[in-house]
Amino acid sequence: MKHRTIIEPFKIKSVEPITLSTEEQRAEFLTKAHFNPFLLQSNQVIIDLLTDSGTSAMSADQWAGIMKGDESYAGSNSWLSMENAVKHLTGMEYVLPTHQGRAAERIIYSHLGGKGKTFISNTHFDTTRANIEYSGADALDIPIQESYNTSLIHPFKGNMDTNKLKELIQVKGAENIGAVILTVTNNSGGGQPVSMANTKEVSQICKEHDILLLLDCCRVAENAYFIKHREEGFENYTYEEIAQEMFSLVNGAAMSSKKDALVNMGGFLSLRDKEIAKECTNMLIITEGFSTYGGLSGRDMEALAIGLKEVFDPNYLHYRIRSTTYLGEKLNEMGVPVMMPIGGHAVYVDAQKLYPHIPAREYPGQALACELYLKGGIRTVEIGSVMFGKYDDDRNLITAPMELVRLAIPRRVYTQSHIEYVIETFEEILKDASSISGYEITEEPKFLRHFTAKFKPL
Numbered sequence: 146m147k148h149r150t151i152i153e154p155f156k157i158k159s160v161e162p163i164t165l166s167t168e169e170q171r172a173e174f175l176t177k178a179h180f181n182p183f184l185l186q187s188n189q190v191i192i193d194l195l196t197d198s199g200t201s202a203m204s205a206d207q208w209a210g211i212m213k214g215d216e217s218y219a220g221s222n223s224w225l226s227m228e229n230a231v232k233h234l235t236g237m238e239y240v241l242p243t244h245q246g247r248a249a250e251r252i253i254y255s256h257l258g259g260k261g262k263t264f265i266s267n268t269h270f271d272t273t274r275a276n277i278e279y280s281g282a283d284a285l286d287i288p289i290q291e292s293y294n295t296s297l298i299h300p301f302k303g304n305m306d307t308n309k310l311k312e313l314i315q316v317k318g319a320e321n322i323g324a325v326i327l328t329v330t331n332n333s334g335g336g337q338p339v340s341m342a343n344t345k346e347v348s349q350i351c352k353e354h355d356i357l358l359l360l361d362c363c364r365v366a367e368n369a370y371f372i373k374h375r376e377e378g379f380e381n382y383t384y385e386e387i388a389q390e391m392f393s394l395v396n397g398a399a400m401s402s403k404k405d406a407l408v409n410m411g412g413f414l415s416l417r418d419k420e421i422a423k424e425c426t427n428m429l430i431i432t433e434g435f436s437t438y439g440g441l442s443g444r445d446m447e448a449l450a451i452g453l454k455e456v457f458d459p460n461y462l463h464y465r466i467r468s469t470t471y472l473g474e475k476l477n478e479m480g481v482p483v484m485m486p487i488g489g490h491a492v493y494v495d496a497q498k499l500y501p502h503i504p505a506r507e508y509p510g511q512a513l514a515c516e517l518y519l520k521g522g523i524r525t526v527e528i529g530s531v532m533f534g535k536y537d538d539d540r541n542l543i544t545a546p547m548e549l550v551r552l553a554i555p556r557r558v559y560t561q562s563h564i565e566y567v568i569e570t571f572e573e574i575l576k577d578a579s580s581i582s583g584y585e586i587t588e589e590p591k592f593l594r595h596f597t598a599k600f601k602p603l
């Protein structure tokens with residue numbers, strides 16, 4: 146059959162207007178926002194690619210679930226729906242609801258962490274690292290070497306380096322390792338997948354040394370898509386079966402359900418060990434809420450239970466991954482330097498390669514994020530020296546290893562014509578690339594400066 150356009154496998158029942166703006170208006174909005182897209186109002190943005198987290202469009206079934214939500218403090222029916230859905234997926238006995246991913250992280254890592262402990266991951270997401278370090282423990286990232294080469298094609302760039310894992314266990318001592326964490330897909334590493342073979346090997350090593358293995362499973366359905374299409378032996382599995390097999394290899398999981406459970410708020414912690422679950426449940430009740438709702442309302446739990454099933458629909462996943470790839474491959478063909486291969490939830494542009502004349506200390510990623518907003522009203526996020534830059538004792542900037550800009554695609558929100566519009570905006574970005582200048586920071590907070598820093602064009 147002739148190749149056909151992959152259509153959005155849904156019809157639109159309810160619409161949210163986009164406020165259109167002119168380039169002139171956007172220049173004014175951006176100046177008022179001190180050249181930091183985080184400080185823009187959402188109605189000043191045309192296409193919002195800031196994050197795929199909590200930005201999904203819910204289905205008619207999920208909205209129906211919202212109406213059915215049981216708001217009982219204890220033993221809510223909606224909790225039963227959520228608990229069943231999570232148990233069905235993870236196969237784990239203990240499920241703790243939380244209001245979002247980092248709450249699950251705070252609970253588990255404050256219990257497992259503390260001074261002298263080390264956590265090892267393919268790459269810790271920022272909030273995971275922050276929660277671990279806040280407990281006094283260390284967080285080490287050991288992705289495979291291939292993941293550092295942005296243009297190298299590799300099917301599972303999210304994999305963990307298992308030789309380094311064995312070495313680290315020898316050096317640190319198994320008893321001092323709080324947990325090993327696999328982030329699927331690897332968000333900080335470009336949304337790249339982790340293979341089942343790698344998960345099995347990591348699981349085997351952890352078992353041999355009696356070390357806890359956890360899954361950061363925000364994007365486990367997207368990861369399953371890559372396994373089915375790239376890893377031998379999984380062609381005849383359903384996406385859900387692949388995810389279930391992955392969960393069968395680990396001792397616990399933390400999920401920000403704001404991603405692959407297709408809800409705007411929610412999360413959970415899933416555990417096999419009774420003692421750990423008991424300790425974590427105490428902390429849950431003290432800080433989040435009773436064990437049958439965590440920080441969630443009944444309606445949130447009902448929608449989450451439905452979303453966790455919908456996300457494994459093969460038509461949805463095919464559309465989801467292909468549409469992200471479509472954007473990334475088009476940009477790549479046009480000559481925009483993007484991280485390859487394209488990951489599941491986002492396209493990462495290498496701003497340093499696009500603007501080689503702007504030194505890292507003048508923030509080429511921020512320059513691109515501002516250009517995308519000015520030319521197209523597209524909001525993205527810099528993942529480079531604004532986000533990760535640090536100062537040495539003499540206030541000299543230590544720049545980040547890469548200067549990236551992330552275009553994260555919200556789930557079921559934008560159509561192909563929105564994506565075409567983004568591609569067209571990049572045509573203009575390419576044309577003007579050599580005339581763009583960098584930025585300086587005029588004001589910044591002590592921590593997480595990218596959220597609120599103020600900038601000035603140079």
Ligand code: F0G
Pocket residue numbers: 195196197198245246247248270272273328332361363401402403412
């Ligand atoms: N783990 C991963 C891999 C994530 O990507 C995120 C959030 C979290 C944990 C924390 O979850 O936000 O529900 O508390 N990522 C968002 C993003 C913020 O834009 O990538 P949360």
